[in-house]
Amino acid sequence: MIGIDWGTTSFRAYRLDAGGSVTDSTEHPGGILTVPPGGFPAALRAAIGPWLAAGERRVLLCGMVGSRQGWQEAPYLPCPAGPAEIAAAVVPLEFEGAACFLVPGLTARDAGGVPDVMRGEETKLVGLLPEIGAAEALACLPGTHSKWARLAGGRIAGFATQFTGETRAVLLQHSILGRLAEPGPESEAAFRRGLRRAREPGGLLHHLFGTRALGLMGDLAATETASYLSGLLIGHEVQAVTAEGLPPGPVHLAGSETLARAYALAFAEHGITHRRHADDIVARGLARIAETIAWP
Amino acid sequence: MIGIDWGTTSFRAYRLDAGGSVTDSTEHPGGILTVPPGGFPAALRAAIGPWLAAGERRVLLCGMVGSRQGWQEAPYLPCPAGPAEIAAAVVPLEFEGAACFLVPGLTARDAGGVPDVMRGEETKLVGLLPEIGAAEALACLPGTHSKWARLAGGRIAGFATQFTGETRAVLLQHSILGRLAEPGPESEAAFRRGLRRAREPGGLLHHLFGTRALGLMGDLAATETASYLSGLLIGHEVQAVTAEGLPPGPVHLAGSETLARAYALAFAEHGITHRRHADDIVARGLARIAETIAWP
Numbered sequence: 096m097i098g099i100d101w102g103t104t105s106f107r108a109y110r111l112d113a114g115g116s117v118t119d120s121t122e123h124p125g126g127i128l129t130v131p132p133g134g135f136p137a138a139l140r141a142a143i144g145p146w147l148a149a150g151e152r153r154v155l156l157c158g159m160v161g162s163r164q165g166w167q168e169a170p171y172l173p174c175p176a177g178p179a180e181i182a183a184a185v186v187p188l189e190f191e192g193a194a195c196f197l198v199p200g201l202t203a204r205d206a207g208g209v210p211d212v213m214r215g216e217e218t219k220l221v222g223l224l225p226e227i228g229a230a231e232a233l234a235c236l237p238g239t240h241s242k243w244a245r246l247a248g249g250r251i252a253g254f255a256t257q258f259t260g261e262t263r264a265v266l267l268q269h270s271i272l273g274r275l276a277e278p279g280p281e282s283e284a285a286f287r288r289g290l291r292r293a294r295e296p297g298g299l300l301h302h303l304f305g306t307r308a309l310g311l312m313g314d315l316a317a318t319e320t321a322s323y324l325s326g327l328l329i330g331h332e333v334q335a336v337t338a339e340g341l342p343p344g345p346v347h348l349a350g351s352e353t354l355a356r357a358y359a360l361a362f363a364e365h366g367i368t369h370r371r372h373a374d375d376i377v378a379r380g381l382a383r384i385a386e387t388i389a390w391p
Numbered sequence: 392m393i394g395i396d397w398g399t400t401s402f403r404a405y406r407l408d409a410g411g412s413v414t415d416s417t418e419h420p421g422g423i424l425t426v427p428p429g430g431f432p433a434a435l436r437a438a439i440g441p442w443l444a445a446g447e448r449r450v451l452l453c454g455m456v457g458s459r460q461g462w463q464e465a466p467y468l469p470c471p472a473g474p475a476e477i478a479a480a481v482v483p484l485e486f487e488g489a490a491c492f493l494v495p496g497l498t499a500r501d502a503g504g505v506p507d508v509m510r511g512e513e514t515k516l517v518g519l520l521p522e523i524g525a526a527e528a529l530a531c532l533p534g535t536h537s538k539w540a541r542l543a544g545g546r547i548a549g550f551a552t553q554f555t556g557e558t559r560a561v562l563l564q565h566s567i568l569g570r571l572a573e574p575g576p577e578s579e580a581a582f583r584r585g586l587r588r589a590r591e592p593g594g595l596l597h598h599l600f601g602t603r604a605l606g607l608m609g610d611l612a613a614t615e616t617a618s619y620l621s622g623l624l625i626g627h628e629v630q631a632v633t634a635e636g637l638p639p640g641p642v643h644l645a646g647s648e649t650l651a652r653a654y655a656l657a658f659a660e661h662g663i664t665h666r667r668h669a670d671d672i673v674a675r676g677l678a679r680i681a682e683t684i685a686w687p
Contacts, residue, residue, distance in 0.1 A: 207591035258599040295503040298631025302552040335594025
């Protein structure tokens with residue numbers, strides 16, 4: 096089969112054997128934002144044509160390709176949901192005679208009744224579940240919109256998104272904080288300083304202005320501003336999540352090398368143990384969901 | 392005398408009589424960002440020429456005009472500072488034979504030792520002080536960078552800045568939250584809903600993403616997004632400040648009509664009493680500092 100993670104700005108495809116192992120993979124920068132209206136079948140054909148020609152007939156897609164802005168909308172499935180519920184809710188797509196399905200995103204409501212949504216991360220979480228089993232656990236998938244999911248009984252019980260990565264990006268690119276920043280290597284010392292600052296009183300909005308005041312007073316180098324700001328925001332994120340209580344056992348962390356290292360430092364600052372997982376759990380999740388689908 | 396508040400994006404000048412009353416005033420949109428290098432004397436002449444021609448010979452300026460990006464830098468004065476300390480630290484300017492001084496900004500350090508800065512607000516606070524006397528009090532000056540100052544003994548004991556207004560602006564203009572927003576009248580209901588949301592667990596970064604999820608799920612109208620976001624951010628600001636404890640008596644609030652109304656709603660949500668002051672306290676502050684200056 097072919098498994099695909101098609102996000103807003105990225106495209107990753109995996110060719111998987113009957114046991115769910117990746118035998119080939121391909122990656123393009125072309126996320127759904129680069130696809131013209133009606134252009135999804137052609138974009139997919141261009142990306143996986145050789146595998147189709149080699150006889151693959153099953154295609155499973157997850158990510159923003161199933162959103163309103165994507166190929167076709169796959170409605171959000173409410174939590175709790177596991178591989179069985181997700182597989183039962185996949186949405187069929189017309190695509191060149193192949194059996195083709197979209198994985199639905201998930202929705203959850205927090206204690207305040209406010210909804211949350213994910214698309215693509217549910218498949219990564221399904222890929223993580225076999226390593227966790229039925230235990231209660233917390234998973235952290237850092238990114239532009241970091242996802243924190245509570246797992247229990249082999250399903251995704253609920254989750255909450257933190258707007259950390261996008262907040263960092265817009266502040267650096269468009270606010271007065273970015274005007275002080277100069278490019279430089281990532282500074283672990285400045286990042287840790289931001290993490291520690293996040294634990295002090297005053298609130299995130301005060302700490303943000305402090306980044307500027309530190310720069311003005313010569314207490315923070317312009318080349319360290321971006322790392323300090325990352326520490327500040329990730330520190331506030333980890334603090335807000337842990338304030339609600341953690342299940343026993345380590346936090347399960349899966350993300351890019353850079354983000355995973357940053358979050359590992361934040362966990363250490365808070366005395367939280369964690370277990371790092373490979374970033375390609377999405378392929379395992381696609382294989383797991385595919386096992387349960389009633390393919391035509 | 393002539394008193395001037397010259398900020399990053401605004402210019403306000405007051406003609407004051409010997410008793411400190413405003414006899415005339417003028418306003419321009421031209422903040423210091425619109426002044427070409429070396430252009431400050433000409434810009435000031437254009438704005439207050441008629442008053443100089445009528446015989447005024449004393450000019451006192453406050454605001455970003457005294458910053459590194461302004462006419463000349465007036466170094467920050469450390470808190471605690473009152474009218475006497477501020478008047479003793481004004482910086483003389485060469486300007487067409489008039490006696491001309493710049494009011495210094497203030498700096499303070501918070502409990503974590505991190506510096507904070509203000510320019511222009513110190514003069515507003517001096518304008519407030521006669522109404523407060525020697526009592527311990529908290530003043531709130533909302534704006535792009537909201538200032539919260541602790542007053543005691545007729546001086547500014549310390550202060551903290553909250554990056555609320557600018558955070559709101561960059562999120563609405565440049566983040567995915569703004570892409571959902573549509574222009575509409577300010578909604579007090581949506582603003583209050585944001586205020587209440589800010590009191591729930593999860594943290595600001597989670598609440599921000601919730602704005603998007605509410606929109607996606609049809610739980611928040613696109614025209615209400617901006618008001619909801621204001622409530623969320625101002626709610627987090629007020630909560631962070633009040634978590635550190637409030638002095639007895641009302642919070643002293645001075646700002647534009649729109650912002651003062653918004654903060655008044657936030658105070659009510661938190662059961663905090665407040666007293667509203669006129670927004671033009673800057674003229675009173677300029678007059679008060681001028682009284683203490685040793686004019687040539």
